Amino acid sequence: MTIADQRTDPSAAEAPPTTRGRFRPGGAVREDRYALVGAAAASLALVWILFTRLLPFTGALGFAVCWYGAFLVLYTLVVTHEHGRLAALDRLVSVLVHSAGVLTVTVIAAILGFTVLRGAQAFAHSNFFTQTMSDTGALDPLTSGGVLHAVVGSLIQLGIGVAIAVPLGIATALFLVEVGGRLTRPVRLIVDTMSALPSVLAGLFVLAAFILTFGFQKSGLAAALAIAIMMVPIVTRASEVVLRLVPGGLREAAYALGAGQWQVVWRVVLPTARSGLATGVVLAMARGVGETAPVLLTAGFARGMNADPFSGNMTNLPLYIYTYVKFPQPDMVSRAFGAALVLALVVLVLFTVARLLGGAAPGQMTRRARRRLAKADRAAAQAPVPAPSGDLPLAPDKETSA
Amino acid sequence: MSMAPPVAPGTEPAAQRRRVVTARFAPVDVAFRTAVRGSGVTLLVILGFIGLFLALRGFSALNTAGYHFFGTESWDPEQHDFGIAAVLPGTIAIALTALAVGVPVAVLAALYISEYAAPGMRRALISLVDLMAAIPSILYGLWGVTFLQPRLIGVSRWLSDHASFIPFFRVDTDHADPGSYTSSHFIAGIVVAMMVIPICCSLSREVFSQAPQAEREAAYALGSTRWGMIRTVVLPFGRGGVIGAAMLSLGRALGETIAVVLIISPDFRATLHILEGGGNSISALIALRYADSSDFGLSALMAAGLVLFALTLVINFFAAMIINRSRSGASTEA
Numbered sequence: 024m025t026i027a028d029q030r031t032d033p034s035a036a037e038a039p040p041t042t043r044g045r046f047r048p049g050g051a052v053r054e055d056r057y058a059l060v061g062a063a064a065a066s067l068a069l070v071w072i073l074f075t076r077l078l079p080f081t082g083a084l085g086f087a088v089c090w091y092g093a094f095l096v097l098y099t100l101v102v103t104h105e106h107g108r109l110a111a112l113d114r115l116v117s118v119l120v121h122s123a124g125v126l127t128v129t130v131i132a133a134i135l136g137f138t139v140l141r142g143a144q145a146f147a148h149s150n151f152f153t154q155t156m157s158d159t160g161a162l163d164p165l166t167s168g169g170v171l172h173a174v175v176g177s178l179i180q181l182g183i184g185v186a187i188a189v190p191l192g193i194a195t196a197l198f199l200v201e202v203g204g205r206l207t208r209p210v211r212l213i214v215d216t217m218s219a220l221p222s223v224l225a226g227l228f229v230l231a232a233f234i235l236t237f238g239f240q241k242s243g244l245a246a247a248l249a250i251a252i253m254m255v256p257i258v259t260r261a262s263e264v265v266l267r268l269v270p271g272g273l274r275e276a277a278y279a280l281g282a283g284q285w286q287v288v289w290r291v292v293l294p295t296a297r298s299g300l301a302t303g304v305v306l307a308m309a310r311g312v313g314e315t316a317p318v319l320l321t322a323g324f325a326r327g328m329n330a331d332p333f334s335g336n337m338t339n340l341p342l343y344i345y346t347y348v349k350f351p352q353p354d355m356v357s358r359a360f361g362a363a364l365v366l367a368l369v370v371l372v373l374f375t376v377a378r379l380l381g382g383a384a385p386g387q388m389t390r391r392a393r394r395r396l397a398k399a400d401r402a403a404a405q406a407p408v409p410a411p412s413g414d415l416p417l418a419p420d421k422e423t424s425a
Numbered sequence: 426m427s428m429a430p431p432v433a434p435g436t437e438p439a440a441q442r443r444r445v446v447t448a449r450f451a452p453v454d455v456a457f458r459t460a461v462r463g464s465g466v467t468l469l470v471i472l473g474f475i476g477l478f479l480a481l482r483g484f485s486a487l488n489t490a491g492y493h494f495f496g497t498e499s500w501d502p503e504q505h506d507f508g509i510a511a512v513l514p515g516t517i518a519i520a521l522t523a524l525a526v527g528v529p530v531a532v533l534a535a536l537y538i539s540e541y542a543a544p545g546m547r548r549a550l551i552s553l554v555d556l557m558a559a560i561p562s563i564l565y566g567l568w569g570v571t572f573l574q575p576r577l578i579g580v581s582r583w584l585s586d587h588a589s590f591i592p593f594f595r596v597d598t599d600h601a602d603p604g605s606y607t608s609s610h611f612i613a614g615i616v617v618a619m620m621v622i623p624i625c626c627s628l629s630r631e632v633f634s635q636a637p638q639a640e641r642e643a644a645y646a647l648g649s650t651r652w653g654m655i656r657t658v659v660l661p662f663g664r665g666g667v668i669g670a671a672m673l674s675l676g677r678a679l680g681e682t683i684a685v686v687l688i689i690s691p692d693f694r695a696t697l698h699i700l701e702g703g704g705n706s707i708s709a710l711i712a713l714r715y716a717d718s719s720d721f722g723l724s725a726l727m728a729a730g731l732v733l734f735a736l737t738l739v740i741n742f743f744a745a746m747i748i749n750r751s752r753s754g755a756s757t758e759a
Contacts, residue, residue, distance in 0.1 A: 083576065084576045084577065084579060084580060085579045085580060085583060088580070109650060109653075110650065112650075112652055113650035113651055113652040113653070116651075116652040116655070117541065117651065117652070119533055120533045120534075120536045120537040120540070120541055121537060121541065122533075123529075123530050123531075123533030123534040123536075123537055124533075124534050124537035124538065124541075124542065124550065126530060126534070127530065127531075127534045127550075127553070127554065127557070127622060127626065128550070128553060130557070130619050130622070131553055131556065131557045131560075133568065133572065134560060134564055134565065134568045134619075135560075137567075137568050137571075137572050138564055138567070138568070141571070190464075191464050191467060191468070194460065194461050194463075194464035194465075195461075195464045195465050195467075195468055197461045198461040198462055198464060198465040199465070201461070202458050202461050202462060204462070206462065206465055206466070206469075209469065210465040210466075210468060210469060211745075211749070212742065212745055212746075213468050213469050213472050214468060215741065215744075215745035215748075215749075216472065216737075216738055216741040216742055216745060217468065217471075217472055219673055219676040219677055219680075219737065219741040219744070220472075220475070220680070220734075220737065220741075221679070221680020221681070221682065221708055221733060221734075221737055222562075222680065222682060223680065223682040223708040223711050223712055223730070223733075224475065224479070224680065224730055224733065224734055224737075225475075227479065227711060227715075227726070227727065227730045228474070228475040228478055228479065230715070230723075231478040231479060231481075231482040231727055232474065232478045235482065235723070236478065236481075236482075252471065252475075255468065255471075256468075259468075283450070283451045283453060283454045284450065284454040284457060284458070285451075285453045285454045285456075285457040288457065306555075306559065309559040310559060312561070313559075313560070313561020313562065313563065313564075314561070315561065315562060315563045315682070315683040316562075316682035316683050316708070316712055319683075319712055319715075320711075320712070320715050341561060341563050341683075344563050344567070345563060345683065345687075348567060348687070359567075360567070363563070363564055363567055366561060366563070366564065367560070367561075367564060370559055370560060370561060371556075373559075374555070374556050374559050378552060
């Protein structure tokens with residue numbers, strides 16, 4: 024164990040703790056910042072010399088990687104010299120951990136930013152949102168053709184998928200949390216494995232069963248089935264988590280009042296968990312709308328509008344992107360990126376909705392609900408005959424404190 | 426729900442004898458329980474059917490090819506010359522590259538979120554990582570093929586020039602030609618790594634944040650540095666969760682389709698030189714060949730899909746077991 028090591032703590036004996044100001048044990052002092060900035064500058068200079076004078080290859084990414092490596096080495100050396108090995112290891116890990124955080128944020132920003140940058144070209148033409156590709160050839164400029172049919176296709180398929188996946192998913196979650204029994208373990212295991220099922224296999228399954236065996240055609244419905252298979256486990260897992268958070272006391276109170284299990288679920292458990300359930304559904308929608316591989320195998324590609332999910336090929340956004348990005352014409356690729364931007368915006372909107380819905384823990388009331396309750400309270404207080412139980416703190420507090 | 430204290434049978438007075446409580450459900454409750462159990466069973470059936478239909482449809486191809494299916498490095502079902510000896514190693518190479526890059530970054534990022542970040546920053550980052558998981562894979566693929574690939578070629582080339590003593594990094598094609606580094610397993614793996622990060626990160630963060638506060642403070646009280654505390658408290662506590670998260674990520678990486686299809690240029694050589702241009706994976710093969718296949722060709726694809734299904738099923742099964750063991754599942758009592 025390093026934490027009780029005597030050697031590592033020589034400074035404690037030598038330097039008595041200063042009492043000036045507030046001492047923040049986790050905070051960085053000036054010397055730490057100097058070490059950080061100095062190491063960064065020194066490594067930049069070193070790598071600059073290496074790159075311009077000695078090493079043959081150039082490239083921004085390689086430069087950044089080398090700079091980072093040199094920075095780590097120099098910084099560790101500086102801190103080792105100042106504070107010893109233990110502190111150096113701590114600082115080194117701290118730097119690594121911070122840079123992993125920064126890297127993650129950078130990746131998200133790069134993906135979204137790149138999509139916006141490349142998609143802006145198609146977005147500049149309003150016909151992109153009002154036309155389909157039925158009269159547009161590969162050589163036509165961006166002033167013709169659009170993404171309308173793909174958006175409509177995506178919405179229809181997502182709608183059918185939600186109609187299948189949400190009841191099934193929430194019912195399964197209710198089974199896992201409220202009913203249980205011998206099947207709980209296998210069902211939970213199945214949900215976990217299904218949630219990591221490769222999406223292409225969902226498409227392959229629908230292709231094998233629905234289209235090849237039962238003889239249906241490629242259609243929006245087939246794609247919606249594949250999307251639903253991908254969405255069910257997401258809905259179930261999200262719902263299970265929130266249903267589990269519903270306080271057991273609420274259930275028991277309802278049972279004690281003589282409610283049956285169905286009444287408890289319908290009138291207590293589901294309303295309490297409403298916002299969490301909605302979050303799960305919306306997140307599943309965000310996943311479902313972006314599924315590409317299952318749709319590729321089951322929907323079939325169409326250039327024109329098809330609003331009938333039961334017959335004929337039905338393009339959706341991911342399929343549109345996938346098909347057009349492989350064209351050699353730059354305008355076609357611009358269309359694909361435009362559709363990618365539409366898809367990204369749809370996902371962002373769904374995601375934001377999910378966040379707004381899911382801000383509250385189960386049973387926690389929104390500001391509006393609390394205002395409504397307070398208004399009802401005031402109304403009750405002004406009523407000519409005050410209800411005797413109106414002032415008891417128990418009834419309204421019960422839910423807010425849960 | 427406390428148990429009655431144990432009393433020897435027959436000795437208790439008649440008034441205190443335990444009542445036998447039989448719960449009988451009202452018809453509506455019975456209907457509810459049946460319906461809900463039915464939906465659970467439906468999921469079981471769906472997963473069973475996925476395996477069953479793939480097996481049924483793939484049977485004729487598997488029957489024709491026999492064990493050559495696992496030893497043939499080409500895909501020409503019309504000539505009855507097909508097998509997964511090239512695509513299976515490709516799948517695994519992409520997945521392992523993704524894991525080697527993605528899991529360390531994800532675990533470090535999870536540590537950052539749970540241990541280092543300020544509370545406001547933490548909430549924002551959790552949302553951001555969730556958003557990253559919600560970004561469709563086709564966007565990752567587009568970004569990977571048009572933005573990342575040109576920038577990674579330099580790295581590929583440097584690795585093959587200076588690290589080729591590691592066999593994976595050897596490149597037998599022309600070193601000077603940038604074209605021999607495009608569309609490789611390595612680049613596909615890096616893009617898949619970006620997709621694996623949010624999954625692995627959010628699961629790891631969850632277990633890290635459950636590490637008991639008292640033990641953290643005990644470590645600090647003994648004079649530990651922050652890393653010392655993480656090494657002795659947080660990491661041991663979260664080990665199971667991190668292993669499970671890595672395996673779940675492996676399952677996801679093995680099955681990733683669209684990002685791989687967009688990047689890879691299909692060929693059928695079994696190679697472990699991940700930097701060399703060209704490669705394939707099972708899911709990419711399915712996505713590329715589903716359209717031009719005859720009945721027998723489709724059957725061969727189904728057989729390949731069945732292999733992928735079995736592979737991911739086994740991995741996810743173990744991952745789920747490990748994660749469930751490391752997660753406490755009691756309902757909260759308020």
